[in-house]
Amino acid sequence: MFCKASLLTVALALLASATPVTRETGIRIPIQKRSALTKADGTVDRDAVIRETHRRNLITIDRKMGLENYAEGAYIPPVAHVPASVQRRLEARQSEALTDQEGGEQWTGTISIGTPAQEFVIDFDTGSSDLWVASSSCSGCDASNYYTASDSSTSQEQSGTFDIEYGDGSEASGPIYTDDVSVAGVAVTSQTLSAVTSESGNLVGDVADGLMGMAFPALSQLEADPYFWTAISQGVVSSGEFGFYLAGSDSELYLGGSDSNLYSGDLEFHDVSSDSGFWQISGASIIINGETVASGFATIIDSGTTLMYGPTSAVGSLYENVSGSVSLGDGTYAFPCSDFPTVEVTWGGNTYDISNTFNLGETSNGECQAALGGEDLGLGNNVWLFGDTVMQNLYTVFSVDQNAVGFAPLA
Incomplete structure:
Protein backbone atom coordinates (compact mmCIF):
# COMPACT_ATOMS: atom_id res chain seq x y z
CA MET A 1 0.00 0.00 0.00
CA GLY A 256 -16.74 14.85 25.81
CA GLY A 257 -16.55 18.53 24.88
CA SER A 258 -14.12 20.88 23.18
CA ASP A 259 -10.59 22.05 23.94
CA SER A 260 -10.89 25.81 24.39
CA ASN A 261 -7.10 26.18 24.34
CA LEU A 262 -7.13 25.39 20.63
CA TYR A 263 -9.61 27.97 19.39
CA SER A 264 -10.40 31.63 19.93
CA GLY A 265 -13.76 33.24 20.61
CA ASP A 266 -17.01 31.33 20.89
CA LEU A 267 -18.07 28.27 18.96
CA GLU A 268 -20.62 29.04 16.25
CA PHE A 269 -23.10 26.16 15.93
CA HIS A 270 -25.22 25.27 12.90
CA ASP A 271 -28.09 22.81 13.14
CA VAL A 272 -27.86 19.50 11.34
CA SER A 273 -30.28 19.87 8.43
CA SER A 274 -30.86 16.25 7.44
CA ASP A 275 -31.85 13.05 9.24
CA SER A 276 -29.84 10.92 6.79
CA GLY A 277 -27.10 10.26 9.32
CA PHE A 278 -24.49 12.66 7.93
CA TRP A 279 -23.16 15.66 9.82
CA GLN A 280 -24.86 17.86 7.22
CA ILE A 281 -25.50 21.58 7.69
CA SER A 282 -27.01 24.21 5.39
CA GLY A 283 -26.29 27.80 4.34
CA ALA A 284 -22.69 27.46 3.15
CA SER A 285 -20.91 29.92 0.88
CA ILE A 286 -17.53 29.99 -0.85
CA ILE A 287 -15.73 33.31 -1.26
CA ILE A 288 -12.83 33.64 -3.71
CA ASN A 289 -10.76 36.82 -3.85
CA GLY A 290 -13.42 38.55 -1.78
CA GLU A 291 -16.32 37.65 -4.06
CA THR A 292 -19.04 35.13 -3.16
CA VAL A 293 -19.00 32.60 -6.00
CA ALA A 294 -21.34 29.95 -4.56
CA SER A 295 -23.89 30.18 -1.76
CA GLY A 296 -26.92 28.59 -0.14
CA PHE A 297 -25.80 24.98 -0.38
CA ALA A 298 -25.60 22.20 2.20
CA THR A 299 -22.32 20.68 3.31
CA ILE A 300 -21.45 17.28 4.77
CA ILE A 301 -18.54 17.75 7.20
CA ASP A 302 -16.45 14.62 6.84
CA SER A 303 -13.09 13.95 8.48
CA GLY A 304 -12.76 10.83 6.30
CA THR A 305 -12.61 12.82 3.05
CA THR A 306 -9.47 14.62 2.00
CA LEU A 307 -10.66 17.36 -0.35
CA MET A 308 -13.85 19.26 -1.25
CA TYR A 309 -16.47 18.23 -3.79
CA GLY A 310 -19.61 19.75 -5.26
CA PRO A 311 -21.97 18.77 -8.07
CA THR A 312 -20.14 18.96 -11.40
CA SER A 313 -22.32 21.71 -12.92
CA ALA A 314 -22.28 23.87 -9.78
CA VAL A 315 -18.50 23.65 -9.40
CA GLY A 316 -18.05 24.37 -13.11
CA SER A 317 -20.18 27.50 -12.77
CA LEU A 318 -18.16 28.56 -9.73
CA TYR A 319 -14.86 28.41 -11.59
CA GLU A 320 -16.32 30.16 -14.64
CA ASN A 321 -16.83 33.16 -12.38
CA VAL A 322 -13.23 33.20 -11.12
CA SER A 323 -10.58 34.86 -13.25
CA GLY A 324 -7.57 32.69 -14.07
CA SER A 325 -9.16 29.31 -13.42
CA VAL A 326 -8.21 26.46 -15.76
CA SER A 327 -10.04 23.16 -16.19
CA LEU A 328 -7.75 20.14 -15.93
CA GLY A 329 -10.49 17.71 -16.91
CA ASP A 330 -12.18 15.08 -14.75
CA GLY A 331 -13.77 17.81 -12.65
CA THR A 332 -10.49 19.26 -11.40
CA TYR A 333 -9.27 22.86 -11.74
CA ALA A 334 -6.13 24.94 -11.36
CA PHE A 335 -4.84 28.51 -11.22
CA PRO A 336 -1.54 30.16 -12.09
CA CYS A 337 0.73 29.46 -9.15
CA SER A 338 1.89 33.07 -9.14
CA ASP A 339 -1.70 34.31 -8.82
CA PHE A 340 -3.45 31.65 -6.74
CA PRO A 341 -6.59 33.11 -5.18
CA THR A 342 -7.59 33.52 -1.55
CA VAL A 343 -10.43 31.17 -0.62
CA GLU A 344 -12.83 31.43 2.32
CA VAL A 345 -15.89 29.54 3.52
CA THR A 346 -18.77 30.63 5.73
CA TRP A 347 -22.09 29.28 6.98
CA GLY A 348 -23.51 32.73 7.55
CA GLY A 349 -21.47 33.76 10.59
CA ASN A 350 -17.70 33.75 10.85
CA THR A 351 -15.67 33.52 7.67
CA TYR A 352 -12.76 31.07 7.58
CA ASP A 353 -9.73 31.39 5.32
CA ILE A 354 -8.83 27.98 3.82
CA SER A 355 -6.29 29.24 1.27
CA ASN A 356 -3.37 27.36 2.81
CA THR A 357 -4.88 23.95 2.16
CA PHE A 358 -6.86 24.86 -0.96
CA ASN A 359 -3.67 24.92 -3.04
CA LEU A 360 -2.61 21.30 -3.65
CA GLY A 361 0.61 22.26 -5.38
CA GLU A 362 2.00 22.52 -8.88
CA THR A 363 0.78 20.33 -11.72
CA SER A 364 3.00 18.97 -14.49
CA ASN A 365 1.74 21.83 -16.69
CA GLY A 366 2.91 24.50 -14.26
CA GLU A 367 -0.44 25.51 -12.75
CA CYS A 368 -1.40 24.93 -9.10
CA GLN A 369 -4.30 22.56 -8.54
CA ALA A 370 -7.30 23.57 -6.44
CA ALA A 371 -8.70 21.33 -3.68
CA LEU A 372 -12.33 21.77 -4.80
CA GLY A 373 -13.43 19.41 -7.55
CA GLY A 374 -16.66 18.69 -9.35
CA GLU A 375 -18.03 15.18 -8.79
CA ASP A 376 -21.57 13.87 -9.07
CA LEU A 377 -21.44 11.75 -5.93
CA GLY A 378 -25.21 11.22 -5.75
CA LEU A 379 -25.57 13.31 -2.60
CA GLY A 380 -28.16 15.65 -4.12
CA ASN A 381 -28.35 18.74 -6.29
CA ASN A 382 -27.45 21.13 -3.48
CA VAL A 383 -25.25 19.00 -1.22
CA TRP A 384 -21.48 19.46 -1.19
CA LEU A 385 -18.80 17.49 0.63
CA PHE A 386 -16.27 19.33 2.82
CA GLY A 387 -13.33 17.27 4.04
CA ASP A 388 -10.07 18.02 5.75
CA THR A 389 -9.17 20.81 3.34
CA VAL A 390 -11.71 22.81 5.37
CA MET A 391 -11.31 21.17 8.79
CA GLN A 392 -7.58 21.86 8.97
CA ASN A 393 -8.32 25.58 9.05
CA LEU A 394 -10.82 25.73 11.91
CA TYR A 395 -11.74 23.98 15.12
CA THR A 396 -14.71 21.69 14.51
CA VAL A 397 -17.12 20.38 17.14
CA PHE A 398 -19.71 17.68 16.46
CA SER A 399 -22.52 17.99 18.99
CA VAL A 400 -24.93 15.12 19.55
CA ASP A 401 -26.49 17.14 22.38
CA GLN A 402 -27.37 20.08 20.11
CA ASN A 403 -27.70 18.10 16.87
CA ALA A 404 -25.32 20.61 15.36
CA VAL A 405 -21.80 21.25 14.04
CA GLY A 406 -19.79 24.07 15.57
CA PHE A 407 -16.81 26.03 14.29
CA ALA A 408 -14.35 28.49 15.76
CA PRO A 409 -11.15 30.18 14.53
CA LEU A 410 -7.97 28.41 15.52
CA ALA A 411 -6.10 29.92 18.44
Missing part, protein backbone atom coordinates in the same frame (compact mmCIF):
# COMPACT_ATOMS: atom_id res chain seq x y z
CA PHE A 2 1.49 3.40 0.92
CA CYS A 3 5.04 3.93 2.06
CA LYS A 4 5.44 4.97 5.67
CA ALA A 5 7.15 8.17 6.70
CA SER A 6 7.73 10.13 9.88
CA LEU A 7 5.51 9.79 12.93
CA LEU A 8 3.54 12.71 14.27
CA THR A 9 1.35 12.72 17.35
CA VAL A 10 -2.31 13.23 18.04
CA ALA A 11 -3.60 13.99 21.52
CA LEU A 12 -6.96 12.67 22.60
CA ALA A 13 -8.28 14.89 25.37
CA LEU A 14 -11.02 12.98 27.10
CA LEU A 15 -12.90 11.89 30.17
CA ALA A 16 -12.20 8.46 31.46
CA SER A 17 -14.53 7.16 34.17
CA ALA A 18 -18.17 6.50 34.95
CA THR A 19 -17.98 9.63 37.11
CA PRO A 20 -16.37 11.83 34.44
CA VAL A 21 -13.45 14.06 35.39
CA THR A 22 -11.93 16.29 32.73
CA ARG A 23 -8.25 15.73 32.15
CA GLU A 24 -6.10 18.79 31.66
CA THR A 25 -3.91 17.00 29.16
CA GLY A 26 -4.70 14.24 26.72
CA ILE A 27 -3.03 10.98 25.93
CA ARG A 28 -0.69 11.18 22.95
CA ILE A 29 -1.30 8.64 20.21
CA PRO A 30 0.96 8.15 17.16
CA ILE A 31 -0.29 9.39 13.81
CA GLN A 32 1.21 7.91 10.68
CA LYS A 33 2.23 10.26 7.89
CA ARG A 34 1.41 8.63 4.60
CA SER A 35 2.44 9.19 1.00
CA ALA A 36 2.00 12.68 -0.35
CA LEU A 37 -0.34 13.95 -3.04
CA THR A 38 2.80 15.15 -4.80
CA LYS A 39 5.39 13.31 -6.86
CA ALA A 40 9.10 13.25 -6.13
CA ASP A 41 9.57 16.33 -8.33
CA GLY A 42 7.08 18.30 -6.20
CA THR A 43 4.24 18.35 -8.74
CA VAL A 44 0.71 17.16 -7.98
CA ASP A 45 0.17 13.43 -8.46
CA ARG A 46 -3.17 13.57 -10.28
CA ASP A 47 -3.58 9.81 -10.00
CA ALA A 48 -3.61 10.30 -6.24
CA VAL A 49 -6.29 12.98 -6.37
CA ILE A 50 -9.18 10.70 -7.23
CA ARG A 51 -12.81 10.70 -6.33
CA GLU A 52 -13.92 9.71 -2.87
CA THR A 53 -17.35 8.15 -2.93
CA HIS A 54 -20.26 7.84 -0.53
CA ARG A 55 -21.87 5.10 -2.60
CA ARG A 56 -22.05 2.71 0.36
CA ASN A 57 -23.69 5.33 2.59
CA LEU A 58 -26.20 6.21 -0.12
CA ILE A 59 -27.19 2.56 -0.41
CA THR A 60 -27.80 2.56 3.36
CA ILE A 61 -29.87 5.76 3.17
CA ASP A 62 -31.92 4.39 0.31
CA ARG A 63 -32.64 1.19 2.24
CA LYS A 64 -33.60 2.99 5.45
CA MET A 65 -35.43 6.12 4.32
CA GLY A 66 -35.42 6.27 0.52
CA LEU A 67 -33.17 8.63 -1.43
CA GLU A 68 -36.19 10.63 -2.56
CA ASN A 69 -36.73 11.59 1.09
CA TYR A 70 -33.10 12.58 1.63
CA ALA A 71 -32.29 15.17 -1.03
CA GLU A 72 -33.53 16.22 -4.45
CA GLY A 73 -31.30 14.71 -7.11
CA ALA A 74 -29.75 12.11 -4.80
CA TYR A 75 -28.89 8.84 -6.51
CA ILE A 76 -26.58 5.86 -6.17
CA PRO A 77 -23.64 6.42 -8.54
CA PRO A 78 -22.26 3.54 -10.58
CA VAL A 79 -19.12 1.70 -9.57
CA ALA A 80 -16.07 3.71 -10.58
CA HIS A 81 -13.70 2.45 -13.27
CA VAL A 82 -10.18 3.79 -12.92
CA PRO A 83 -6.74 2.90 -14.30
CA ALA A 84 -4.94 0.01 -12.63
CA SER A 85 -2.22 2.45 -11.56
CA VAL A 86 -4.62 4.10 -9.13
CA GLN A 87 -6.52 1.03 -7.93
CA ARG A 88 -4.39 0.91 -4.82
CA ARG A 89 -5.62 4.41 -3.91
CA LEU A 90 -9.24 3.33 -4.03
CA GLU A 91 -9.39 2.18 -0.45
CA ALA A 92 -12.23 2.56 1.98
CA ARG A 93 -13.37 6.16 1.79
CA GLN A 94 -12.92 6.19 5.50
CA SER A 95 -9.16 5.87 5.25
CA GLU A 96 -8.38 8.68 2.83
CA ALA A 97 -5.11 10.52 3.42
CA LEU A 98 -5.42 14.12 4.62
CA THR A 99 -3.97 16.96 2.60
CA ASP A 100 -1.50 19.60 3.74
CA GLN A 101 1.12 21.61 1.92
CA GLU A 102 3.80 19.00 2.63
CA GLY A 103 1.88 15.89 1.68
CA GLY A 104 -0.94 13.65 2.83
CA GLU A 105 -1.66 12.59 6.37
CA GLN A 106 -4.07 10.11 7.87
CA TRP A 107 -5.49 10.85 11.30
CA THR A 108 -5.25 7.62 13.23
CA GLY A 109 -5.24 6.68 16.90
CA THR A 110 -4.99 3.59 19.03
CA ILE A 111 -8.05 1.92 20.50
CA SER A 112 -8.40 -1.30 22.43
CA ILE A 113 -11.02 -4.03 22.06
CA GLY A 114 -11.73 -6.96 24.32
CA THR A 115 -10.60 -8.45 27.64
CA PRO A 116 -7.64 -8.58 27.86
CA ALA A 117 -7.23 -5.58 25.58
CA GLN A 118 -6.24 -6.04 21.95
CA GLU A 119 -4.88 -2.81 20.43
CA PHE A 120 -5.63 -1.44 16.95
CA VAL A 121 -4.72 1.66 14.99
CA ILE A 122 -7.87 3.02 13.40
CA ASP A 123 -9.14 6.04 11.46
CA PHE A 124 -11.62 8.38 13.14
CA ASP A 125 -14.28 9.14 10.52
CA THR A 126 -17.24 11.52 10.83
CA GLY A 127 -18.62 10.31 7.48
CA SER A 128 -19.57 6.79 8.57
CA SER A 129 -21.03 5.10 11.64
CA ASP A 130 -19.56 1.63 12.17
CA LEU A 131 -16.54 0.21 13.97
CA TRP A 132 -14.67 -2.53 12.14
CA VAL A 133 -11.21 -4.06 12.34
CA ALA A 134 -9.37 -6.88 10.63
CA SER A 135 -10.07 -10.36 11.98
CA SER A 136 -7.33 -12.84 12.73
CA SER A 137 -9.02 -15.11 10.19
CA CYS A 138 -9.15 -12.47 7.46
CA SER A 139 -8.22 -13.77 4.04
CA GLY A 140 -5.97 -11.31 2.23
CA CYS A 141 -5.87 -8.61 4.91
CA ASP A 142 -2.57 -6.83 5.41
CA ALA A 143 -3.18 -5.24 8.80
CA SER A 144 -0.60 -4.90 11.56
CA ASN A 145 -3.06 -5.99 14.26
CA TYR A 146 -5.89 -8.50 14.10
CA TYR A 147 -8.92 -9.10 16.32
CA THR A 148 -9.21 -12.60 17.79
CA ALA A 149 -12.68 -12.90 19.29
CA SER A 150 -11.90 -16.16 21.08
CA ASP A 151 -9.12 -14.43 23.05
CA SER A 152 -11.58 -11.96 24.61
CA SER A 153 -13.71 -13.04 27.56
CA THR A 154 -16.14 -10.19 26.86
CA SER A 155 -16.65 -10.94 23.16
CA GLN A 156 -20.11 -12.12 22.06
CA GLU A 157 -20.85 -13.11 18.47
CA GLN A 158 -24.11 -11.72 17.08
CA SER A 159 -26.37 -12.85 14.26
CA GLY A 160 -25.94 -11.49 10.76
CA THR A 161 -22.98 -10.40 8.63
CA PHE A 162 -21.42 -7.00 8.08
CA ASP A 163 -20.69 -6.05 4.46
CA ILE A 164 -18.76 -3.03 3.20
CA GLU A 165 -19.03 -1.80 -0.40
CA TYR A 166 -16.68 0.72 -1.97
CA GLY A 167 -16.73 2.92 -5.02
CA ASP A 168 -14.33 0.76 -7.02
CA GLY A 169 -16.47 -2.35 -6.51
CA SER A 170 -14.26 -3.92 -3.85
CA GLU A 171 -15.92 -5.30 -0.75
CA ALA A 172 -15.15 -6.64 2.70
CA SER A 173 -17.33 -8.61 5.07
CA GLY A 174 -17.24 -10.37 8.38
CA PRO A 175 -19.19 -11.51 11.42
CA ILE A 176 -20.64 -9.14 13.99
CA TYR A 177 -19.63 -9.04 17.65
CA THR A 178 -20.16 -7.03 20.79
CA ASP A 179 -17.16 -6.39 23.01
CA ASP A 180 -15.61 -3.86 25.36
CA VAL A 181 -13.98 -0.92 23.54
CA SER A 182 -11.74 1.80 24.97
CA VAL A 183 -10.33 4.94 23.37
CA ALA A 184 -7.49 6.13 25.61
CA GLY A 185 -9.44 5.27 28.75
CA VAL A 186 -12.96 6.16 27.64
CA ALA A 187 -14.29 2.63 27.99
CA VAL A 188 -17.65 1.24 26.92
CA THR A 189 -19.09 -2.24 27.18
CA SER A 190 -20.96 -4.35 24.62
CA GLN A 191 -20.04 -2.15 21.67
CA THR A 192 -21.20 -3.58 18.34
CA LEU A 193 -18.40 -4.04 15.80
CA SER A 194 -17.36 -6.22 12.90
CA ALA A 195 -14.23 -8.30 12.44
CA VAL A 196 -13.56 -8.37 8.69
CA THR A 197 -12.77 -11.90 7.47
CA SER A 198 -12.58 -11.38 3.70
CA GLU A 199 -11.89 -8.57 1.28
CA SER A 200 -11.56 -8.04 -2.44
CA GLY A 201 -8.98 -5.27 -2.29
CA ASN A 202 -6.44 -3.52 -0.07
CA LEU A 203 -8.99 -2.23 2.42
CA VAL A 204 -6.90 -2.63 5.54
CA GLY A 205 -3.19 -2.45 6.13
CA ASP A 206 -0.36 0.07 6.16
CA VAL A 207 -0.93 2.19 9.29
CA ALA A 208 -4.63 1.43 9.79
CA ASP A 209 -6.21 -1.79 11.03
CA GLY A 210 -9.77 -0.53 10.65
CA LEU A 211 -12.14 2.35 11.21
CA MET A 212 -14.26 4.01 13.89
CA GLY A 213 -17.30 5.74 12.42
CA MET A 214 -18.50 8.86 14.24
CA ALA A 215 -21.57 9.81 12.19
CA PHE A 216 -25.16 9.25 13.33
CA PRO A 217 -26.70 5.81 13.97
CA ALA A 218 -28.90 6.20 10.87
CA LEU A 219 -25.88 5.35 8.68
CA SER A 220 -24.96 2.24 10.63
CA GLN A 221 -24.96 -0.95 8.59
CA LEU A 222 -24.52 -2.79 11.87
CA GLU A 223 -27.90 -1.40 12.95
CA ALA A 224 -26.28 -0.30 16.21
CA ASP A 225 -25.13 2.81 18.05
CA PRO A 226 -21.66 4.06 17.05
CA TYR A 227 -19.02 4.10 19.78
CA PHE A 228 -19.54 7.74 20.81
CA TRP A 229 -23.30 7.25 21.14
CA THR A 230 -22.59 4.24 23.35
CA ALA A 231 -20.24 6.37 25.45
CA ILE A 232 -23.02 8.93 25.93
CA SER A 233 -25.62 6.33 26.90
CA GLN A 234 -23.25 4.66 29.37
CA GLY A 235 -22.30 7.97 30.96
CA VAL A 236 -18.55 7.82 30.37
CA VAL A 237 -18.36 11.28 28.78
CA SER A 238 -19.62 14.43 30.45
CA SER A 239 -21.19 15.87 27.31
CA GLY A 240 -22.31 14.59 23.93
CA GLU A 241 -19.73 16.52 21.95
CA PHE A 242 -16.36 15.81 20.40
CA GLY A 243 -13.94 18.24 18.81
CA PHE A 244 -11.35 17.91 16.04
CA TYR A 245 -8.16 19.92 15.77
CA LEU A 246 -6.26 18.79 12.67
CA ALA A 247 -2.79 20.18 12.12
CA GLY A 248 0.70 19.22 11.08
CA SER A 249 1.52 18.35 14.69
CA ASP A 250 -0.18 18.15 18.08
CA SER A 251 -3.49 17.27 16.46
CA GLU A 252 -6.30 16.41 18.82
CA LEU A 253 -9.61 14.63 19.07
CA TYR A 254 -11.35 15.75 22.25
CA LEU A 255 -14.04 13.41 23.55
